[in-house]
Amino acid sequence: MEDFVYKMDVIEEGRIRFIISFKEVEMGSLYFEKAKKTFHRKPVSMNSWACVDAKVERLYEVTDYDITPKDIVGKCQSLIHEYMNG
Secondary structure (H helix, E strand, C coil): CCCEEEEEEEEECCEEEEEEEECCEEEEEEEEEECCCCCCCCCCCCCCEEEEEEECHHHHHHCCCCCCHHHHHHHHHHHHHHHHCC
16 A cells, blocks of 8 residues: 555545555546535544545556555544644
C-alpha cells in the first residue's frame, strides 16, 4: 500500500477529494465531507470526515496487495487528520 500516491485537494469548504495513483496512473478517487455535528442514524463520530463517494475498482485490477476499501478510507482519514492538525 506504500506504493500508492495519495493526492489530496480541498475542493470546497467541508469537502475533500483524494486521487490515488499507482506508478503514476490514476487508480481511484474518493470524496470526503465533514460529518454533521448531529446525527440520528449513522454511527459517525463527532468532528470526523466521512467518505461520501468513491471509485476504486482499478486498485484491485492492477495490484497484488491484499487491500480493502476500509484500508483505503482509513489511510485517507489519517491524511486528513494530519493535514488539519498541522
